[in-house]
Amino acid sequence: MEKESYSRRSFLNKLWVALGVVAFAEVVAVAISFFKPQKAEPAADELDAIVIAGAVDSFEPGTVSAFVQGKFYLARLDDGGFLAMSRNCTHLSCSVPWISKENKFICPCHSSEFDIKGEVINPPAPRALDLYPVAIENNILSVDTSKPRRRSVFEPNQVVYVKKT
């Protein structure tokens, strides 16, 4: 009899503790979800994300043009192909300027260097500059800036060419 009421009591105690833990976990979960980045309206985002860069012919081979709005660089390689690259250094995200005199990107923060294809030519940057997808339609270039694509090195199939007709 004595024993039974004891074990019942200890069971109830444990139940209280368990309920307390659950309640606490819920509070923590709510607090954490508060911190989650708010998602902006996706529809508006996607429309803004497509940047019309201009006509193919307006870019000389071997040049790099900066697009301040879309936060990217459009490089036209010597063979006429295009690459759209993020301006953020792959080391720690500083904004990398194109130094046309030296024909390379030089990061002001910890002096990483990248060539015109975004390939690392001087560390500490660990990866080539991120890419944005490029589309060419009726000789007009458009760049989808919604999400940068990571790559470790430059590969020829990343370059976009005008389709021969």
Next chain:
Amino acid sequence: MNNPHGHRTYFRSFLLHFRPRNVPERTLRLSLTWGLGGTALVLVFLLIATGLMLKFVYEPFPDRAYESVLYLNSNVPFGQLIRNIHWLSANGLVLVVFLHLLRVFYTGAFTRPRQLNWIIGLAAFAAVVLSNYTGYLLPWDQVSYWAITISTSMLDYLPGVGTNLKEWVLGGSEPGPGTLVNFYAIHTAILPALLLIALPFHFWRIRKAKGLVIPRSMDEDPDTQGELVDTMPHLIVREVAMAVLVLAVILVVAMLFNAPLTDQANPGLSPNPTKAPWYFVGIQELLMHFHPVFAVLVIPLTLFIGLLSIPYLKYDTDSSGVWFVSQKGRGLALLAVAVAIAGTVAGVLLDEQVFVNGVIGSPDMVSTGLLPFAIILGFCTGFYFLLKKGFKASNNEAVQALFTLLTTAFVVLTVIGIWFRGTGMQLMWAG
């Protein structure tokens, strides 16, 4: 009301309410505390007072923040002065708390019954540094924007959780409105609350330990007490004098120099060079030599765990209250300073001149992380054995020398980062 003194008694009993009636005369000496803990407390009060005022003007939105600071500086009566005091107290607090930690360490005031108080102190220190870091973003000028960009990008290197953690801290994928709101809430509510909980705890532990550690010369017995004097006036007068001095210095400096404010944040243009705030420059210098995971996680975490463990290590003698443990302890600490200066400078130069193109060519975890970390660990272990075997040091002396070695190395890294790095973060001589 048969009390002849009236309100004076009330005032006294209020001040004494959380103080002991008397204190050991020796603990009043300036050469024990240097007034550092008290100075820190005054600065905390100043920060809270000026911070509450700033809250009435500052607007935590990327398109408003910078303007609201400009408005504060030019249109609000005494606005610039209040901002200067806040800035000065915040930066001063980091320095003062660091010096306070050093004094507590070198007087051996961390052993029983003060073990827990060392830990509470470290928590307060962490809150102070994080407050400075989160406050740095708020003006939304060039240095704040890029400091936050760089420091949060480091999280990307953490395997697995890194990118999620970064977006969580930033409230988005790059610094923006979410970041500012997060940092503002942490800076103006969470951290001050933590500090206001930690500090009364800190002071209560001092009372539980029956006051501060009692300073004594090297040959005096650990149980030396000395005479007791009344808290009022002996302690209170000293405290008030120190507080007034601190207030005066802060006020004068705040009137002479303005807190820095650079151009408004421009996400398209990183300033050259982009340096961290001075208290993080040591870590930034590590970043120039180590893989980010080691520079910002493994090494600082190891050091912090080392700091936490200090009160719980085994010591051969009770050296509490004795500056630098012993005569030999003093010598070995000086040796550690010399070794740390030479070793750190040599290490930085060697890494820059010799290895930069060879080893760092592949920024992977092994060659720029594990390997140099292991070398440094081996170096410290070697130094420890030299102390124990070569110099026959006691545990107290060896731990003190090792602490001195690492602290000096950190200070040297900070000095290199502040004064010897210029455009493109290249090493250069002076300026």
